[in-house]
Each structure stands twice: as structure tokens, then as C-alpha cells.
Amino acid sequence: MLTQLRRLAIAALLAVALYMGLPSLQPPASAEVPPPIAQLQEQVDTLQGYVNKQEWLEVRSYIHGPMGLVRRQLFSISQDLPKAKRAQLKDDFKAVPELLDAMDAAAETYSSDRLSQTQKKLEAAVDNIASAF
Numbered sequence: 624m625l626t627q628l629r630r631l632a633i634a635a636l637l638a639v640a641l642y643m644g645l646p647s648l649q650p651p652a653s654a655e656v657p658p659p660i661a662q663l664q665e666q667v668d669t670l671q672g673y674v675n676k677q678e679w680l681e682v683r684s685y686i687h688g689p690m691g692l693v694r695r696q697l698f699s700i701s702q703d704l705p706k707a708k709r710a711q712l713k714d715d716f717k718a719v720p721e722l723l724d725a726m727d728a729a730a731e732t733y734s735s736d737r738l739s740q741t742q743k744k745l746e747a748a749v750d751n752i753a754s755a756f
Contacts, residue, residue, distance in 0.1 A: 656756045659696040660749070663719075666690050667742075667749050670726075674742045682730040682738070686723050694720050712755055715748040722748065 656664075666689055673681040701709055701716045722745040729738035 656753050657700055659693050659700060660753050660756065663690070663693045663697075663749055664753055666693060667746050671742060671746070674726075674738055677733075677735055679730045679733055683727055686727050686730075690723060694723065708755055712752055715751045718748045719745065719752075 666685070670682065670685055670690070673685060697716055697719060701712065704712070722741055725741045726738055726745065729735075729741055
């Protein structure tokens, strides 16, 4: 009798849990994107607005200001990754500062085509890094 009561109680709890969709019964979510990477993604979006408006001075100031701080953190993030993931993302981690430098040079010479192309490459590199987490 006690065994049947326990089974009934467990079945009832399981039914309630499934109905309510408790997180403990759901598969674990993928790892969260590190805050510096999430911040870099937001900054790339902000930078895109300056590029679209061809605000040359803002592009350069934003690259050297707020984005400069996050760029420094990329190295430490890459060093904390497992070797396999670090090797997979090596080119993207290396590309981000190079692309920011290229964008700075394009903004300095008012080259909107080169700036837009480089912005797209930067966005792709950052998205690739973020998707690995």
C-alpha cells in the first residue's frame, strides 16, 4: 500500500512538473556568452550605426574609446578557452583588432565602401566567436 502511494505521489509530482515546465526538467542550456563578448557584440551594433550614417569622427572615437577596452579582454578570454576551442577561434580573435584598425584607417580617409566591407567582416568574426560559447 505504501509503495503504491509513493508511486502515485511521484507520478503526480512529475505530471505537475511537466505541466509547469520546471527548468530542472529541461535540458541544460548552452554556456552563456562571456560578458566582454556580449559587450563587444553590442558595440559592433552601435558602430554599425555610425558607419551607416558615415559619422567618421564617431567611428574613430568609438573604436579607440569603448571598443578599445573590450579588445584588451579578448586575449585573456582566448587564453581561458580549452585548446581545441582556442585553435578553432584563433583567426577570429586575431581578426577583431586588425579589423578595428582597418576600420579606423578607412574612417580616417573617408572611405565608406572600405569601411562598410570591413564592418561586415568584423560583425562576422564577432558572431563566430559568440556562437562558440
